[in-house]
Amino acid sequence: MNILIRVLTNGNELKTFSALQWDELLRFARNGKLMATLSAMINKLGGQITPPKTALHLFAGEKVRFDYMLLQVERELYELEKAFKSTNFPIILLKGAAYIAADLKPAAGRLLSDIDILVPKRHLAEAEACLRKHGWQSDQDISAYDERYYRDWMHEIPPLRHPTRHLEVDMHYNLVPLTGRIKVDAEMLFSDAVKLPNSSFSVLSPVDRLLHSATHLLYNDELRGGIRDLADMRLLCLAEAHDSPFWKTLPERAKELNMERPLFYALDALERLFAYSVPSDAMLKCREFAPATLQLFIMRRLIDRVLAPKTVDQFYVPVSEWLLFVRSHWLRMPPVMLCKHLFHKWRTNTQ
Amino acid sequence: MYSLNTPTPIQCVDFNTHAFMYDRRTGETHYLSLLPAEILLLLENQSRSAHDIATIVAEACEHPMTEEWQTSIDKALDGLSQLDLIQQQ
Amino acid sequence: MKIADISIRDGIKKAATSGLRYQAGPFAVCIYTRNTSLVELILRFYNQSTLLEDDAVCQFHIDVLRSGGLRRFIRPKAIFSIDAIRPFDPYPYDQAFPMLEWGLNWCIGSTAHQYLILHSAVVERNGKALVLPAQPGSGKSTLCAGLISRGWRLLSDEFGIIDQKTGMMVPLPRVIPLKNESIELVQHYAPEAVFGPIFRKTRKGDVCHMAPPPSSLQRQLEQAKPAWVIFPKYKHGQKTELKVEDKGVAFTRMSNNAFNYPMTMGRGFQTLTGLAKQAQCFSLQSGDLDEAVTLLTQLADECET
Numbered sequence: 001m002n003i004l005i006r007v008l009t010n011g012n013e014l015k016t017f018s019a020l021q022w023d024e025l026l027r028f029a030r031n032g033k034l035m036a037t038l039s040a041m042i043n044k045l046g047g048q049i050t051p052p053k054t055a056l057h058l059f060a061g062e063k064v065r066f067d068y069m070l071l072q073v074e075r076e077l078y079e080l081e082k083a084f085k086s087t088n089f090p091i092i093l094l095k096g097a098a099y100i101a102a103d104l105k106p107a108a109g110r111l112l113s114d115i116d117i118l119v120p121k122r123h124l125a126e127a128e129a130c131l132r133k134h135g136w137q138s139d140q141d142i143s144a145y146d147e148r149y150y151r152d153w154m155h156e157i158p159p160l161r162h163p164t165r166h167l168e169v170d171m172h173y174n175l176v177p178l179t180g181r182i183k184v185d186a187e188m189l190f191s192d193a194v195k196l197p198n199s200s201f202s203v204l205s206p207v208d209r210l211l212h213s214a215t216h217l218l219y220n221d222e223l224r225g226g227i228r229d230l231a232d233m234r235l236l237c238l239a240e241a242h243d244s245p246f247w248k249t250l251p252e253r254a255k256e257l258n259m260e261r262p263l264f265y266a267l268d269a270l271e272r273l274f275a276y277s278v279p280s281d282a283m284l285k286c287r288e289f290a291p292a293t294l295q296l297f298i299m300r301r302l303i304d305r306v307l308a309p310k311t312v313d314q315f316y317v318p319v320s321e322w323l324l325f326v327r328s329h330w331l332r333m334p335p336v337m338l339c340k341h342l343f344h345k346w347r348t349n350t351q
Numbered sequence: 352m353y354s355l356n357t358p359t360p361i362q363c364v365d366f367n368t369h370a371f372m373y374d375r376r377t378g379e380t381h382y383l384s385l386l387p388a389e390i391l392l393l394l395e396n397q398s399r400s401a402h403d404i405a406t407i408v409a410e411a412c413e414h415p416m417t418e419e420w421q422t423s424i425d426k427a428l429d430g431l432s433q434l435d436l437i438q439q440q
Numbered sequence: 441m442k443i444a445d446i447s448i449r450d451g452i453k454k455a456a457t458s459g460l461r462y463q464a465g466p467f468a469v470c471i472y473t474r475n476t477s478l479v480e481l482i483l484r485f486y487n488q489s490t491l492l493e494d495d496a497v498c499q500f501h502i503d504v505l506r507s508g509g510l511r512r513f514i515r516p517k518a519i520f521s522i523d524a525i526r527p528f529d530p531y532p533y534d535q536a537f538p539m540l541e542w543g544l545n546w547c548i549g550s551t552a553h554q555y556l557i558l559h560s561a562v563v564e565r566n567g568k569a570l571v572l573p574a575q576p577g578s579g580k581s582t583l584c585a586g587l588i589s590r591g592w593r594l595l596s597d598e599f600g601i602i603d604q605k606t607g608m609m610v611p612l613p614r615v616i617p618l619k620n621e622s623i624e625l626v627q628h629y630a631p632e633a634v635f636g637p638i639f640r641k642t643r644k645g646d647v648c649h650m651a652p653p654p655s656s657l658q659r660q661l662e663q664a665k666p667a668w669v670i671f672p673k674y675k676h677g678q679k680t681e682l683k684v685e686d687k688g689v690a691f692t693r694m695s696n697n698a699f700n701y702p703m704t705m706g707r708g709f710q711t712l713t714g715l716a717k718q719a720q721c722f723s724l725q726s727g728d729l730d731e732a733v734t735l736l737t738q739l740a741d742e743c744e745t
Contacts, residue, residue, distance in 0.1 A: 018495070019493075019495045019497050022497045023498060023501075023555050024496045026497065026498075026499070026501075027523045028380070030522070030523040031523040031525070052497040054496075054498060054499050057466065057554075058499050058551070061551045061552045061553045061554050061555075062551070062553075064554055064704065064705075065551075066551035068553075068702070068703045068704075071377075071705065072378065075376065075378065088675045166431075314521060314524075315524035362706050362709060362710070364709075364710075366687050366688035366716075366717075368688075369688055371688070371691060371709070371713060373705075373706050373709035375705070378702055378705060380695060380709060382692070409744075
């Protein structure tokens with residue numbers, strides 16, 4: 001387990017940390033964009049942990065950044081509520097914004113730079129017009145190609161921003177790109193969504209939330225969400241009791257939404273990297289979603305290397321053709337061909 | 352009836368001829384002349400009508416309660432609404 | 441222990457292994473590099489800074505790497521990396537030192553938000569700090585270099601770091617980067633000062649660094665109360681004049697000048713309005729370095745009497 005994951009899993013380890021370990025931890029926290037989360041976690045542990053002065057100094061700066069981000073997000077949500085007041089279609093907040101609005105565990109220390117919302121496809125034009133009417137604009141420099149890329153292929157309109165503010169609003173009508181393997185019926189997400197009290201916004205159901213997080217992480221080039229997304233998922237899982245109906249619904253729902261594979265990889269990663277125990281019945285069912293042995297082997301190596309480097313030197317994993325192959329091609333190449341190709345590449349890279 | 356749309360206590364610092372106010376809800380810093388700044392402080396603990404505001408400020412400034420005075424107050428209230436610092440119920 | 445207490449060879453060894461760790465104002469910095477001329481410059485300029493232990497916990501772990509690939513010998517590049525994050529494009533390998541300086545500025549400016557950070561020079565005389573907010577064409581660095589060569593203590597050339605708990609200015613004395621015409625001007629004005637090599641054709645033109653005076657480095661943990669905020673403007677041939685600045689205007693100018701004013705929120709508002717109220721605020725116009733330095737020194741000394 002790398003040092004950061006060890007600490008996130010069990011904060012008490014910090015009680016006996018040496019200076020060198022603290023030094024290494026701070027590096028991993030910065031690299032994994034988890035400084036604010038680490039800081040929030042240590043704060044919660046109160047006087048039991050005495051971080052070195054330099055660490056406290058770093059955390060103090062991060063706290064200010066986090067508080068400011070919170071202010072910006074709340075302001076943007078307030079303005080969005082105002083703008084959408086006259087509409088009556090459901091609007092789902094996704095990811096970071098959802099964690100904040102619904103006061104979920106992953107919100108603590110989680111920085112975000114944009115707000116993602118999901119609207120039904122048939123209301124997309126109305127939603128976009130509504131925001132534009134209230135002053136939101138798209139980036140002036142966007143090319144026609146990029147416009148098309150967003151609208152037709154990425155399941156979202158180009159990001160919108162209000163000129164007097166900084167946060168971008170990304171409006172989606174589905175969760176995954178059209179050209180990929182996974183086809184999701186967005187309507188299903190709306191039927192299970194949970195409305196927030198005193199608000200026009202909803203959030204995804206707890207099960208869908210986890211599935212989205214898994215798909216979002218495993219679905220982009222280079223696993224950009226990184227260890228942070230995996231840490232969020234762990235908190236989402238921990239929020240559910242072992243005997244909760246959540247675990248029974250999870251594998252079924254994954255099948256309904258065609259998100260079995262990302263769910264498997266995510267839970268498998270949580271078990272291997274965070275030593276988290278998924279309730280056995282659920283895990284058993286999810287293991288049926290696993291790919292063929294070779295593909296599994298390769299994906300596990302990729303996930304471990306990118307999300308959980310063991311030493312600081314491993315931060316410098318070249319984001320090379322290798323990774324890009326795995327990512328973009330996994331989605332498009334026939335599995336057998338891909339595996340053979342990748343296995344060969346992996347062998348040559350590690351020799 | 353007007354009420355504040357910004358958290359209390361209000362963060363306002365006066366520099367003789369004008370004031371700066373920090374809106375903790377939006378993170379914006381506003382440059383206000385003294386009249387609107389006074390109005391904000393008046394609304395800090397309770398909502399008030401435009402007429403009440405005009406009367407109280409007139410008394411504090413030893414200014415007669417005229418129609419023109421009310422108009423200036425209304426204008427100031429309008430400005431503050433535009434800045435989203437107050438809202439009307 | 442000071443940086444001056446170790447040999448160049450040891451310094452180079454540290455940088456190549458456990459990291460060269462030293463105190464830069466309130467920040468503990470760790471530099472990893474095999475670039476020996478870079479290490480030599482650090483050791484030379486910051487010789488009076490505190491050297492930290494090999495296991496000191498640092499805030500910034502900076503790698504200055506040499507680029508790989510086919511060009512590594514013909515046109516090598518220096519890469520600035522902090523925990524594998526590369527905030528900007530590589531520089532020519534021999535510009536590693538200015539790159540490191542700008543990179544460290546970036547690290548501080550983008551993370552230390554518990555401070556309100558102005559884009560300004562800060563110097564101190566008779567226990568009082570003078571804040572000189574920068575603007576294009578202000579000649580801040582030249583003026584700063586001029587002042588410290590006439591006995592003012594250097595707190596910082598680039599950052600006006602305000603400790604929001606105390607309202608005091610936090611020192612971060614580093615090299616003063618002089619550009620283009622300024623280089624000759626200052627070398628002429630302060631011939632006894634220590635200068636580094638001239639880096640030609642960098643992204644900001646020709647750059648030459650003036651070393652922070654040893655006493656400024658030795659006193660880098662001493663904060664100073666700001667007594668004056670003066671907005672400098674350099675214009676060739678201009679008469680040297682100090683004009684009182686309206687405090688409200690000074691506040692507005694500083695809030696625009698600061699690197700992180702919006703981020704500091706209500707506390708920053710309090711700090712900055714407090715500074716505008718408490719300090720004497722002026723704007724300074726000048727076309728002559730010596731006249732400006734004399735005027736400001738007079739202002740500071742008159743305050744004492």
